[in-house]
Amino acid sequence: MNGELTTIAIILGIIHQGIRLATPYLFAALGETFSQRSGVLNLGVEGIMLMGAFFSFYVASETGNLWLALLAAIIIGVLMGLFMAVVSITFQAEQGISGIGLYLFGLGMSSLLFKTMIGSVTGITGFSELQFCVTDSFCLADIPVLGEIFFSHSILTYGAFLLVPISVWLLKRTTWGLKVRSVGQNPEAADSVGVSVNRARYAAVILGSALAGIAGASLSISLLNVFQENMINGIGFIAVALVYFGGWSPVGVMFGALLFSTISALQLWGQVLGLNISSNISVMLPYILTIVALAIPFRRAAQPAALTKPFSRGEN
């Protein structure tokens, strides 16, 4: 079976696909990391992704300008993040419920807009895979092994991975990051030394939501180049789980996303190669692994102490 496929080609294929498939998870989970580090659990990621996917697709199909499309995803992400922040920070609504509400809003709104503004599923030309051509005849993507794995992805995939060190730097090395972490850990203490708890949380939630918007766009104008109702299909919720998985650290989140996507790719190859595993079992693999990893107790130590707890001065 598949005699011409060498083992190395299969392994390369799995790694390449794992990296590509990690893109939307990474954007969304890194965004959620900011939000949760500041103490706000945003379960609306899925809804924001849907809206980001829709608006970027719509702008791309109307104007053909992919950067404008990406900007549209960011803007809608910021707006929905602002809404989530007003509700959960200023009005101190229960975060789990308002997050689910935001998700349902995004699901319904993106479906409604899709039906009225586009009507039927069509394809567009999205961000293509870069080839990094040095000269006309030589491209980095042509390098055996390394080229195939690292040099033939869409620009958004590079953006997602570049965001990992940027997130680490933002959280660990900037004053802003220190504020975000402190309001998530001990808002009273932060407040007592003059940090505006709500302002730091607003910023983190809005940044996280903007990234969720980009995560949606990475599907509709880069990986799939199509918009369909409810197309995110749970990626946003898995991204929330990946934040727990990664112990609230950007690098941990990246490994979580890579592990999840690589196992997804692995199970697809397992089926194509005709390994004697039932498809029902192989499609479960990534989820089982996530649950197992979530159950490992030491990771919980890193949970922000004030996660899901609204802050009001003097009341608590």
Added chain:
Amino acid sequence: MKKKWLLGILILVLGLLLVACGGDTASDEEPAAEADTPAAETTEDEAVADSAESETMDDETMDDEAMMDGDYPDIEPVRIALVMPSTTTDLAWSQSMYDSLKQLQDHYGADNFEIAFTENMFNVTDAAAAIRDYAESGYNLVIAHGAQYGTSLFEIAPDFPETSFAWGTTTNTGEEEGVTNVFAYEPRAEQGGYVQGVLAAHMTEAGIIGLVGPVDAGDAKLHVDGFTAGVRDTDPDIQMNISFTGSFGDTALAAEAANTHLQAGADVLTGSSQQVVGAIGVANEAKVPWLGIQADQSPAGEDVVVSTILYDWVPTLLEMITSNQAGEYGGRVLQLTLANHGQVFLYDEDLPADAVEAALAAEQGIIDGTIEIVADPRN
């Protein structure tokens, strides 16, 4: 604290309302589905209209139902409700049913043929509530368009003895439970799948075909079984690579599955369920032909969707409506077959002539009964 919960719940309700709105608004504003055109391509020759025969047709042989003008029987005004797991624009299972309803509505007029629908009812409990609501509001026929709705239907149906209910893919009308007003419907997806398998086997040059499936059950399983048998009967040396995503809506994973098939050397791709728009996107980029099923998927990839098995529910729907108006509210199994034009083939004109010829011969063979579809067991 109470205030916070209230606010949260308020937003949740707002969100839910909006989700519900998605369906309602669209029902009014949806542009008319293109009627008639899909059925025309392959069935014109065989469509010998004969109204006397169509009145006496039984379950298995709903003959001569290619819906040309004049084929539509006279019906009383009817109200039909549709509860579906996906959406009216899914380019697959749900859309195929909705398009057929719209086609009938275009013919009979909105006053005589009322359609209501609820989308995204993958959750069975929600669907059951919607089904009951529709029955209570006096709809004549309530269609629960999914194999997961059966149990709920058998609980609800006895409370509304003069309402017809329908569900599928299944052959179970609830007769054993004493239910008399439920129709069961079943597209014989292995028939269309077989013909497409023959077509694909004639198209592939690499000798490898990739299939992106949702789950290995129901309609999708029948399709895969038939397709694989069609390929095998044409050329047993052709490699069939099959992968299931474990979901109907995982567009991203379906795209990755298509990528996997391409890397494994496939040069013809196919698959079923709404998530395949992701896979069609990949086929589009790689300029690899795609064979579609259920609804016409060419909008998602005009140049690569070269053939479609269109589910035409019009004959089945008319059968249920006329039965209902004759006082027979259920109890029968209706099948969508090649013979009764419940499945209609669309072939792109750029397809190689010998491949189309072989496919047409396979269609005829299945209709005549000279081809028997024998599925190989899979893991």
